[in-house]
Structures are given as C-alpha cells and as structure tokens.
Amino acid sequence: MTEGSSSHYEVLRVAVTATEREIKVAYRKAARASHPDHGGDAAAFRQVTLAYETLIDPRRRAAYDRSYAGGPRHRTPAGADEAHFDAPAAGSHASATIHRPGTPRNTSGDAPIYVPPFDVPGSVPLIPLDLASQQIHGMPRKRGIFGAEARIQREMRTVQLIDRQVLPAIPAARLINGLLSPADNSHIDHALLSGYRLALIGSMLLPKGAYAWDGNTLNHGGRSIAPPQLAPVVRRMQDIFPELNVTGWTVVHSPDGNLHEPVIDHHRRARGASDMVQVVNAAGLSRGLKQFLAGGPAPNTVNLPVLARLLRGMH
Structure with missing residues (x-):
C-alpha cells in the first residue's frame, strides 16, 4: 500500500494496520491538539475528524483503503476529495461546492450541511434524513x-x-x-x-x-x-x-x-x-x-x- 502526503493514517499518526483502539486513542490526542477552541487550526481539526470518521467505520475504512492503495490522491468512499466535509447533504439548500482557500467560511446562519453526507452511494445513513x-x-x-x-x-x-x-x-x-x-x-x-x-x-x-x-x-x-x-x-x-x-x-x-x-x-x-x-x-x-x-x-x-x-x- 502506497503512502501519500495527506492520508487519513498520517493525519492520525497511526499505521495502516492500526486497531480500532489505537485509532480511538490517536484521535483523542489529535482532536485535543487541533481543536480551534484550544488554539488549534479549524482546517486541521476538520481533517482529523474526517480521518477518524472514515477509519473507525469498517465499511468506510475498507473502501478508503481500496482507493488509498490506488495512488497518492486519496479519496473518500464517494470518490470525492477529502474536503467533502464542506459538501452538503441531499435535500439541503446549501450549494454543492467544496471550500477553497480564500473563499468565505460557512457561518451559523447558513443552511445545514450534514456530515457525513446523505448522498454517498452505497452508504447506510446513521439516522434517517427526516429525523x-x-x-x-x-x-x-x-x-x-x-x-x-x-x-x-x-x-x-x-x-x-x-x-x-x-x-x-x-x-x-x-x-x-x-x-x-x-x-x-x-x-x-x-x-x-x-x-x-x-x-x-x-x-x-x-x-x-x-x-x-x-x-x-x-x-x-x-x-x-x-x-x-x-x-x-x-x-x-x-x-x-x-x-x-x-x-x-x-x-x-x-x-x-x-x-x-x-x-x-x-x-x-x-x-x-x-x-x-x-x-x-x-x-x-x-x-x-x-x-x-x-x-x-x-x-x-x-x-x-x-x-x-x-x-x-x-x-
């Protein structure tokens, strides 16, 4: 399996063979260090959170590993860039755009964005969209x-x-x-x-x-x-x-x-x-x-x- 420059494993600083417990321990440490409320960077915190949500779920981790093995441009199970954190779910009123440096950040008054999104092909939602x-x-x-x-x-x-x-x-x-x-x-x-x-x-x-x-x-x-x-x-x-x-x-x-x-x-x-x-x-x-x-x-x-x-x- 080829290592890239910004894989989920590198973000959490764990090996590709890491157990669920090792991922949880690494996530707690990385989340505390990168949380904006504790002096961290918001972009780094989102990356840490996305890495954890992907690797802690066996199905998402398996799909990620398959794409991860295919090359250095790591992609999520949906085939979207890792920045899909900013992509809206189906049914939301937000535009389906990925945040780029220099563009305005989303604010509390904007329409809700669901993470993980509901429109990932083949995924099973954690809870129904109406709920x-x-x-x-x-x-x-x-x-x-x-x-x-x-x-x-x-x-x-x-x-x-x-x-x-x-x-x-x-x-x-x-x-x-x-x-x-x-x-x-x-x-x-x-x-x-x-x-x-x-x-x-x-x-x-x-x-x-x-x-x-x-x-x-x-x-x-x-x-x-x-x-x-x-x-x-x-x-x-x-x-x-x-x-x-x-x-x-x-x-x-x-x-x-x-x-x-x-x-x-x-x-x-x-x-x-x-x-x-x-x-x-x-x-x-x-x-x-x-x-x-x-x-x-x-x-x-x-x-x-x-x-x-x-x-x-x-x-």
Missing part, C-alpha cells in the same frame, strides 16, 4: 412523582425560549430533550448541538430579585440555592465526545416570564470553583448560546455521529 432535519427532538415528560408538574413547566419554558430565540438563528442546531445522564442515574434537561459544540442545559424557576453566582452556589437574601449539578455531567460528556467543546448552562426563569428576571450577578469565583457551568437568566441564555454555538468550527454542520448517539440516549 436529522428536525431541530427539536423529544419533549419534557413526567418522571417520578414529586415536583413533576413544576419541573415540566420550567423545562417547557427553556424549550420554547431556545425554539424562538436560538434555533431560527442557527439552522444546524439540534435540541435534544430528556437525555439520560452518563455520569449518574439522573437526567439532562436539554442538550443543544451545533457543529462541534455541545451545550448541556438545566432549568430552574425562582422568584424575581437579585441573585449572586460565585461559581459554586447561587445566593439570594443570605440563603444558598443549589443549582442542578451539571459539572460532573459536562466532564463525562467531554470524555465521551473529545471532538466537541462541551459546556454547561443553568437557566433561571422568573414566574412572570420576564426574560431579564431574575437578575444574576456573577461574582469572582473562589479557588477551586467550577468554571464549567454558567448560571444565567433567560435573556442571558439566549445570548450566550448563540455566541457559543456560532463561535465554533463549522457551526452550520449537523454532526450525524454525535446526534445519533445523543438520540439513543433519550429517555
């Missing part, structure tokens, strides 16, 4: 007995807020409600995925007033209020999806529906306080999520491998 096209998956539902109605009410407010304020601005964003937590036996209210960024969101409903968040506790009138414990879940999800930038958000709704209430002051965090979760009101969540998701690499991408795994984790 991947939905922006909202699942809805809050009753779990347990105590406080169920109040929980559903605050979770529904979060769903409506994201549906009205965030999803129209980022067409590739996908909201998944009611995930089982991989860190414990609890659940995750909401997960919002766009490109290579994932926001985990918990919901609260508190009276109007001024609150102070110090990174560990939410204080109001001398009383401490414990927000949802999202930090362990964020850490676990980051381990599961090393290619993503995972953050946690707790949104505090007011009883009257005012998006700017309650007021939450962010105090300087104490040593050892968690910086993985932000506590905000509804207006702060809408603004923060749009900035977070739009600022990531390829924000108009629907990451099908991640989306499929999240959907399997729903209640």
Whole structure:
C-alpha cells in the first residue's frame, strides 16, 4: 500500500494496520491538539475528524483503503476529495461546492450541511434524513412523582425560549430533550448541538430579585440555592465526545416570564470553583448560546455521529 502526503493514517499518526483502539486513542490526542477552541487550526481539526470518521467505520475504512492503495490522491468512499466535509447533504439548500482557500467560511446562519453526507452511494445513513432535519427532538415528560408538574413547566419554558430565540438563528442546531445522564442515574434537561459544540442545559424557576453566582452556589437574601449539578455531567460528556467543546448552562426563569428576571450577578469565583457551568437568566441564555454555538468550527454542520448517539440516549 502506497503512502501519500495527506492520508487519513498520517493525519492520525497511526499505521495502516492500526486497531480500532489505537485509532480511538490517536484521535483523542489529535482532536485535543487541533481543536480551534484550544488554539488549534479549524482546517486541521476538520481533517482529523474526517480521518477518524472514515477509519473507525469498517465499511468506510475498507473502501478508503481500496482507493488509498490506488495512488497518492486519496479519496473518500464517494470518490470525492477529502474536503467533502464542506459538501452538503441531499435535500439541503446549501450549494454543492467544496471550500477553497480564500473563499468565505460557512457561518451559523447558513443552511445545514450534514456530515457525513446523505448522498454517498452505497452508504447506510446513521439516522434517517427526516429525523436529522428536525431541530427539536423529544419533549419534557413526567418522571417520578414529586415536583413533576413544576419541573415540566420550567423545562417547557427553556424549550420554547431556545425554539424562538436560538434555533431560527442557527439552522444546524439540534435540541435534544430528556437525555439520560452518563455520569449518574439522573437526567439532562436539554442538550443543544451545533457543529462541534455541545451545550448541556438545566432549568430552574425562582422568584424575581437579585441573585449572586460565585461559581459554586447561587445566593439570594443570605440563603444558598443549589443549582442542578451539571459539572460532573459536562466532564463525562467531554470524555465521551473529545471532538466537541462541551459546556454547561443553568437557566433561571422568573414566574412572570420576564426574560431579564431574575437578575444574576456573577461574582469572582473562589479557588477551586467550577468554571464549567454558567448560571444565567433567560435573556442571558439566549445570548450566550448563540455566541457559543456560532463561535465554533463549522457551526452550520449537523454532526450525524454525535446526534445519533445523543438520540439513543433519550429517555
């Protein structure tokens, strides 16, 4: 088998005989090093991700190996250049073009691009196109007995807020409600995925007033209020999806529906306080999520491998 200058194996720095475990280990290392959120290069990160998605799938790897053996111009199973990361899926409204140096990058407001694309001949989609096209998956539902109605009410407010304020601005964003937590036996209210960024969101409903968040506790009138414990879940999800930038958000709704209430002051965090979760009101969540998701690499991408795994984790 002939080695080329930019093969998937060279990108991940593994031998052509690498096992699945060796590929996973190499990918985690390469993804962390090349991720734009950690000072890496977006183009290199896309190359790393494409290499992993190809080599970790036995059928795609076999097809790639056949073309890889044919010459130095390595091609994907579809016969397209490796830059097919920027090619849209069938049914999307984006033009079927490959990004060239010097042309504008795709933005969060552009039509969704599916990775891997749905129009690869002979491939089996990870999930159906109609399911991947939905922006909202699942809805809050009753779990347990105590406080169920109040929980559903605050979770529904979060769903409506994201549906009205965030999803129209980022067409590739996908909201998944009611995930089982991989860190414990609890659940995750909401997960919002766009490109290579994932926001985990918990919901609260508190009276109007001024609150102070110090990174560990939410204080109001001398009383401490414990927000949802999202930090362990964020850490676990980051381990599961090393290619993503995972953050946690707790949104505090007011009883009257005012998006700017309650007021939450962010105090300087104490040593050892968690910086993985932000506590905000509804207006702060809408603004923060749009900035977070739009600022990531390829924000108009629907990451099908991640989306499929999240959907399997729903209640």
